[in-house]
Structure formats: structure tokens, C-alpha cells
Amino acid sequence: EDKVVQSPLSLVVHEGDTVTLNCSYEVTNFRSLLWYKQEKKAPTFLFMLTSSGIEKKSGRLSSILDKKELFSILNITATQTGDSAIYLCAVSLNTGNQFYFGTGTSLTVIP
Amino acid sequence: NAGVTQTPKFQVLKTGQSMTLQCAQDMNHEYMSWYRQDPGMGLRLIHYSVGAGITDQGEVPNGYNVSRSTTEDFPLRLLSAAPSQTSVYFCASSSTVGSPLHFGNGTRLTVT
Numbered sequence: 001e002d003k004v005v006q007s008p009l010s011l012v013v014h015e016g017d018t019v020t021l022n023c024s025y026e027v028t029n030f031r032s033l034l035w036y037k038q039e040k041k042a043p044t045f046l047f048m049l050t051s052s053g054i055e056k057k058s059g060r061l062s063s064i065l066d067k068k069e070l071f072s073i074l075n076i077t078a079t080q081t082g083d084s085a086i087y088l089c090a091v092s093l094n095t096g097n098q099f100y101f102g103t104g105t106s107l108t109v110i111p
Numbered sequence: 112n113a114g115v116t117q118t119p120k121f122q123v124l125k126t127g128q129s130m131t132l133q134c135a136q137d138m139n140h141e142y143m144s145w146y147r148q149d150p151g152m153g154l155r156l157i158h159y160s161v162g163a164g165i166t167d168q169g170e171v172p173n174g175y176n177v178s179r180s181t182t183e184d185f186p187l188r189l190l191s192a193a194p195s196q197t198s199v200y201f202c203a204s205s206s207t208v209g210s211p212l213h214f215g216n217g218t219r220l221t222v223t
Contacts, residue, residue, distance in 0.1 A: 041216040042115075094209075101155070
């Protein structure tokens with residue numbers, strides 16, 4: 001059975017802290033791994049990773065994929081209250097354009 | 112550019128009632144899909160479509176029907192609502208196979 005597991009389930013940090021969110025997966029026909037940020041409404045796209053060891057970076061956020069160990073991490077440095085959200089990891093399969101999502105990590109950044 | 116538009120934003124149904132959740136996208140995306148989001152369960156795929164006239168089942172299709180008569184629209188029908196269908200429903204689209212999904216703002220459905 002295809003599955004995507006995220007950890008931790010929730011996290012509370014202070015502004016300025018650095019956080020690491022984890023995503024592991026067991027799927028057949030892996031195509032790519034994606035990270036999304038969900039605030040009050042629709043998830044918004046952050047990164048798509050297809051190759052191992054190549055870091056993707058956007059401002060204070062970065063992510064990397066390990067296809068041998070089947071996991072990815074999302075790092076957020078110098079956290080701000082605006083980073084408070086649920087972070088979703090999804091895996092895309094080669095068959096039928098299906099995406100499997102993890103349950104998400106709820107991040108709360110307190111001033 | 113509106114992106115993915117879902118209506119209604121909120122809906123309350125009684126058990127056994129039927130309704131249609133509307134989804135429209137103006138990005139000319141071939142791929143569209145419906146997800147439900149429940150606490151502790153993440154986003155689960157209900158149905159998806161890779162183009163007009165083509166639909167297929169996802170992880171949790173029971174109790175839901177879809178059709179795709181145009182590229183723009185992908186409605187989700189609940190034929191006989193059950194309390195287990197209380198959830199937040201998201202429609203999503205992508206331009207090509209494997210490209211990132213663009214989500215609508217969701218419909219919060221409560222079945223009593």
C-alpha cells in the first residue's frame with residue numbers, strides 16, 4: 001500500500017528558531033515529491049523534488065530529497081509568525097497522475 | 112486570472128440529500144481532481160480526470176460521482192449524503208501529468 005508519513009505531527013517554536021520537517025514515503029512508481037503550505041484555505045505549492053541530493057531553496061525555506069532512503073526534509077530558518085501553517089508532503093506517481101499526501105505537520109511560531 | 116474556483120464555500124445537508132459541488136478552472140489544465148481533507152487523515156483522492164470525457168477513481172470514491180464534459184468544469188456529486196461525508200473538499204488542477212497541483216479554496220460540508 002502506498003503511503004506518505006510526516007513527522008512531527010505538530011511543532012511549536014519561537015520566532016527566530018530553525019525547524020526541520022520530515023517526510024518519508026513508500027510508493028510504487030515514484031515520480032516526484034512535493035511540499036505545500038496550507039494556511040486557512042487552499043494548499044499553496046512550495047517545492048517539487050525529483051532528483052536526490054539537489055537542494056531546492058526559496059528564501060528561508062529549503063528542501064532536499066533522498067531517493068535511496070525514501071525521505072525528504074523541509075527546513076525553515078529564522079522562523080516568523082507568518083510561517084505558522086500546516087505543511088503537507090505529497091508524492092506523485094507515474095501512473096494516472098495520482099498524488100498521495102501525508103497528514104501534514106502543524107507548525108506554530110510564537111513571538 | 113481566477114485559477115480554481117469552488118462553490119459553495121459552506122454547505123449543510125441532511126442525511127440522504129443530494130448535492131453537487133462545483134469546480135471550475137480557467138487555466139486550460141487537462142488534469143483535475145477532487146480531494147477530501149479530514150483531521151488526522153490528510154488529503155485523500157476521491158476522483159480524478161486526465162481530460163474531458165475521462166474520469167477515474169481515487170482512494171475513496173464510494174458515495175461520489177463525477178463527470179468531465181468540458182476542460183474547465185469538474186463537478187462532484189453526492190447522491191445520498193451520509194454523516195461520514197462531513198469533510199472539507201478541495202478541487203485541484205494541473206497543466207500536465209506530474210506538474211504541481213493548483214487548489215481551490217475548498218468547500219466545508221456538514222452532513223447531519
